[in-house]
Amino acid sequence: MSAPARAACVVGWPVAHSRSPLIHNYWLKRYGIAGEYRREAVPPEQFADFARALAARGYVGANVTVPHKAAALAASQPDERARAVGAANTLWLDRGVLRATNTDVEGFLDNLDACTPQWDRGLGKAVVLGAGGAARGVICGLIGRGVAHVTVVNRTRRRAEVLRRRFGKAVHPVDWADTSVLADAGLLVNATTLGMAGQPELPLDVRPLPGHAVVAELVYVPLVTPLLRAARARGLRTADGLGMLMYQAVRGFALWFGRVPEVTAELRALLEADLGASADQAGGIT
Numbered sequence: 001m002s003a004p005a006r007a008a009c010v011v012g013w014p015v016a017h018s019r020s021p022l023i024h025n026y027w028l029k030r031y032g033i034a035g036e037y038r039r040e041a042v043p044p045e046q047f048a049d050f051a052r053a054l055a056a057r058g059y060v061g062a063n064v065t066v067p068h069k070a071a072a073l074a075a076s077q078p079d080e081r082a083r084a085v086g087a088a089n090t091l092w093l094d095r096g097v098l099r100a101t102n103t104d105v106e107g108f109l110d111n112l113d114a115c116t117p118q119w120d121r122g123l124g125k126a127v128v129l130g131a132g133g134a135a136r137g138v139i140c141g142l143i144g145r146g147v148a149h150v151t152v153v154n155r156t157r158r159r160a161e162v163l164r165r166r167f168g169k170a171v172h173p174v175d176w177a178d179t180s181v182l183a184d185a186g187l188l189v190n191a192t193t194l195g196m197a198g199q200p201e202l203p204l205d206v207r208p209l210p211g212h213a214v215v216a217e218l219v220y221v222p223l224v225t226p227l228l229r230a231a232r233a234r235g236l237r238t239a240d241g242l243g244m245l246m247y248q249a250v251r252g253f254a255l256w257f258g259r260v261p262e263v264t265a266e267l268r269a270l271l272e273a274d275l276g277a278s279a280d281q282a283g284g285i286t
């Protein structure tokens with residue numbers, strides 16, 4: 001007798017524009033696994049009950065997206081990484097215990113490794129724009145990789161100061177208008193929502209960056225943001241937000257369906273086609 005089909009889902013509010021079903025259902029089909037991956041629209045006041053009843057609903061785990069990432073931490077046994085970031089995006093049942101992690105961290109790092117090999121070799125300073133949830137994952141990843149100096153530039157400086165308290169003295173908050181930090185940056189990361197469809201453009205001139213600098217973008221709608229376009233025009237190496245989106249999905253799939261999936265050109269093409277088809281819609285939700 002074959003094993004019963006496993007099911008996972010993405011939980012958000014709203015959740016209709018999540019691309020996670022496209023990614024996981026692509027892998028299920030590719031590996032011939034009899035599983036299912038669905039969307040679950042769950043309002044904030046019902047999230048804790050939903051998480052508690054995950055197994056009863058027939059799920060072996062879930063992705064968690066906006067606005068539930070902090071609530072997911074409280075509703076589960078989070079690992080060290082999710083605790084460090086202060087948010088969880090992946091849940092799984094481990095012999096009846098609901099566990100959680102944050103895979104944005106490895107999604108960010110694995111994508112950089114794939115697109116811009118040796119980006120961290122001799123890296124002195126990194127500059128992270130933004131201090132929201134995504135920036136926390138990025139900073140956690142950079143410090144974990146041994147980057148000793150992470151400048152955090154955020155519109156609301158107080159939020160950057162909070163990250164220094166969370167992650168320690170490797171984090172250096174500076175004012176939003178202070179672009180002098182670009183001159184010796186080996187890595188620039190946009191972890192704000194600026195540049196995303198429907199949002200203002202990121203008002204940043206990449207010319208002061210050194211020629212060896214790598215530019216990483218988290219926004220993936222549009223696929224090529226003005227920041228990426230400017231960096232490429234300058235001949236800088238880049239990593240885009242769609243790459244991170246694909247790599248952050250790998251561990252959830254492995255935990256739920258028992259196979260480490262591959263990030264393929266075919267998967268990327270599928271997502272690009274989907275994003276192209278809804279280019280006029282503001283996306284950005286995993």
Ligand code: NAP
Nearest residue numbers: 130131132133134135155156191192193218241244245284
């Ligand atoms: P968030 O928690 O809401 O943080 C938003 C950040 O953008 C804050 O630092 C905010 O600054 C800044 N910001 C917003 N509007 C601004 C403006 N007009 N001028 C200057 N700064 C502004 O959002 P998040 O969850 O961190 O997500 C950030 C981006 O990362 C989104 O585009 C999201 O789609 C993307 N993301 C991508 C992936 C992926 O896999 N590629 C994964 C996660 C997130 P203040 O603190 O001053 O408000």
